[in-house]
Amino acid sequence: MNFEEPEHITMIRDTVRRFVETEMPREAARKWDKENHFPRTVFDKLAGLGMMGLTVDEGYGGSGRDIPATMVVIEELSRRSLAVAVPYIMSACYAGMNLGECASEEQKRTLLPKVAAGEVLFAYGWTEPDVGADLASVKTTAVRDGDELVINGSKRFCSGAAISDYIYALVRTGPADARYKNLSIVLIPPTAPGVSITGIDCMGMKGAATTDVSFTDVRVPAWNIIGGEDGWNRGWDFIVGSGLDVEKLEVAAIALGIASAAFDDSWEYVQERKQFGRAIGTQQSIRHMLADMRTSLHSCRLMMMHAAWLAQQGKTCRLETSMTKLHLCEAGKKIALDAQTIFGAYGYAKDFDVERYVRDSLLMPIIGGSAAIQRNNIINWMGLPKK
Ligand SMILES: Cc1cc2nc3c(=O)[nH]c(=O)nc-3n(C[C@H](O)[C@H](O)[C@H](O)COP(=O)(O)OP(=O)(O)OC[C@H]3O[C@@H](n4cnc5c(N)ncnc54)[C@H](O)[C@@H]3O)c2cc1C
Structure with a gap:
């Protein structure tokens, strides 16, 4: 090893x-x-x-x-x-x-x-106003018209749509009752006639602003069906393929980065900030918190290395990537909140980066498959009978 x-x-x-x-x-x-x-x-x-x-x-x-x-x-x-x-x-x-x-x-x-x-740059257009975790129920439709597709519907929380070249949109391409079967992925330029984008004001993840996107009779070439003609109605296969494993790791890697920054800033602060005539880093409560943060970061890093290695080898890793997503996002949130505790009032002030780490870290267990969805998947793949 x-x-x-x-x-x-x-x-x-x-x-x-x-x-x-x-x-x-x-x-x-x-x-x-x-x-x-x-x-x-x-x-x-x-x-x-x-x-x-x-x-x-x-x-x-x-x-x-x-x-x-x-x-x-x-x-x-x-x-x-x-x-x-x-x-x-x-x-x-x-x-x-x-x-x-x-x-x-x-x-x-x-x-x-x-x-x-x-x-x-692609923006993910998966979530819709009535569609969150249950992605197979998307309502946005794409209908064939000769060499073109006509798209109608709307996407919610489509992050970075306005700065993207294409929205990588999950669309319904047949009757809804077939659920997983009649879905395709289509590339939609955000500048195409009939696309409108409105910002959603969120706590964090600033820069790739998240948006509401609506499509009214938007026409794109049939060439834009991901996978070409063979990709028609194969959208679900593409979503749950090995790309999903990597997607979970992407969010976990963000969580790991934010948590590392929160730890580093805390490490410096506890040596600079003095109360009762000595650095707060000499207080046992702070020392224990830093020990826990460092231990947690170490476990996060090992899980990430292992899961990324499995994915790189092309090995089955849905369990490991879900556990990594779950653990790093939850642990990352806790580390950011611990940093805020260490910074006291300053951790709540916008002039300090810790305030941003907290806002950003709170998002990670929500996106890319929520913590609850990861837990569902992990226990189901472990094979514990439900009845
Ligand atoms: C800032 C931000 C950026 C985003 N960016 C994108 C993006 O770029 N593209 C995109 O497509 N989406 C994006 N999303 C949407 C995000 O992926 C969804 O929020 C996520 O899929 C969950 O959907 P929901 O919030 O509607 O929750 P819901 O599905 O409505 O769930 C609500 C709650 O119920 C729980 N829950 C739901 N179903 C189950 C179940 N079966 N078992 C147990 N618990 C369950 C969830 O865990 C959650 O706690 C973004 C969201 C935010 C906030």
């Missing part, structure tokens, strides 16, 4: 750390959060380092699909700002991973080189 981080991943981690320090200073991260702003120029520089190519095979212009390395990039970016980390996921993962897994050869040849160059 070898627990050492492979050399090439350490190099990627160091490169992203240096990038974050020079291109994503703390003051900038605070500003992006406050203004709900996507720093496109920073994103473009990140693409210039080849980071989007980590999910794209060499034959399509990438450096070869490397899931552990991709998770490290997400973690390192999330330590500083989700305004860059989430658009990175929209590009490398939503576009790169999904196209690599599910697209037709022609779609791969057309789009993947652009993904590797940082020129394509």
